[in-house]
Amino acid sequence: MIEVRASAKHKLGMPPARFLGEFWQKKPLLIRAAFAPFRDPLAPDDLAGLACEPSALARIVVHAAKRDRWSLRTGPFDAADFARLPKRDWTLLVQDVDKWDADVAALLPHFSFLPRWRIDDVMVSYAVDGGSVGAHVDNYDVFLLQGLGRRRWRISTDPHAPRETRKDADIKLLRTFEATHEWILEPGDMLYLPPGVPHHGIAIGECMTYSVGMRAPSRAELLIDFAETFAAEWPEDSRYGDADLAPADSAGEIDDAAFERVLAAMPWLQPSGEIDAPALRTWFASFITRYRSALSAVPRARKITDAELARADASNAEVVRNPWSRAAWLRAGRSARLFVAGTELPCSVAFAQRVAAGAAFPLAEITAPRDRDALRRLVDLGHVSLAKPARRSRR
Secondary structure, eight states, X not given: OOEEEOOSSOTTSSOHHXXXXXXXXXXXXXXXXXXXXXXXXXXXXXXXXXXXXXXXXXXXXXXXXXXXXXXXXXXXXXXXXXXXXXXXXXEXXXXXXXXXXXXXXXXXXXXXXXXXXXXXXEEEEEEOTTOOOOSBOOSSOEEEEEOSSEEEEEEOOOTXXXXXXXXXXXXXXXSOOOOSEEEEEOTTOEEEEOTTOOEEEEEESSEEEEEEEEOOOOHHHHHHHHHHHHHTTSOTTOOOOOTTOOOOSSTTOOOOOOOOOSBTTBTTOOOBTTBOHHHHHHHHHHHHTTTTOSSOOOOOSSOOOHHHHHHHHHTTOEEEEOTTOOEEEEEETTEEEEEETTEEEEEEHHHHHHHHHOSOEEGGGOOSHHHHHHHHHHHHHTSEEEEOGGGOOOO
């Protein structure tokens, strides 16, 4: 089975537990009518306007079909850039649209069967007829939700499919690609692809696609951040030692050492000595809340005062998390250790859950002194703000 139809009860066409057991990181799945009826949360002109913002991550991919040449342009763009584009065979892609648009962010609760820290962003693409980014492979899970128009998707489930990339393109494109499955997606249809599946999408007329991508750090990224985190903690006199050295049997030999797996992606890691299991958990929580964050929160010019906090309480303010500030937490007995953009804060489990969930919540619910201290720190760092519900803007 590789194609199912969603129901009102099961947007995945099946219970989440079954999807995770049979398909997640294992094989593709096409889910017909996953979001039917579907209304695009933003218009093509809105996406183009966002691509003109200086801090937006935007790209345009153009395919000169006659010469089979691909070109990549990076934003920010302006109206003249769009006016010069050809009538067909181009695609606009904008990353992190969920951070800019509340209606796009409203798609994410539908993926609550996944840990929130695992979700990276919602990338939105707009394409004219024939628009595409070419045949390629992603190294992370992605849900491709069809919006406006239709798109033809071709994928390969052949485990031996070639992975060599072209040398004549600015983007990583497969040199050869032969599909094993092909579909046309209508608005509301969604295609799930695990990492490593070759795929190629081509717009049929005007088309919009919402790509919900997962955060999947490479082993190299894990290693670099891990080394940078712990290298600063090790004292200068902590060095290689071999006081129990025996005569060498072979000149220059480095003996093998066995390490048990702590993280599946880091088989060379073993909690021992200076780096114990709690330290690894702390490092990972800090790392994953900073990983691939395009922008950072701006701290307040001055710390929030008791008077400001009292006025916020009196006005029934809500706590609103900065969309660029990611959060996760670790259980610490009956309490919690909250991590926001790498910053660790002790607090209650309930407070950690509220902040990590991302939705606004009433300030009046935060009464414990420890949670109030954590809240003040988050406000000072710019990770949360206090606002009246009616005054919160859409972006």
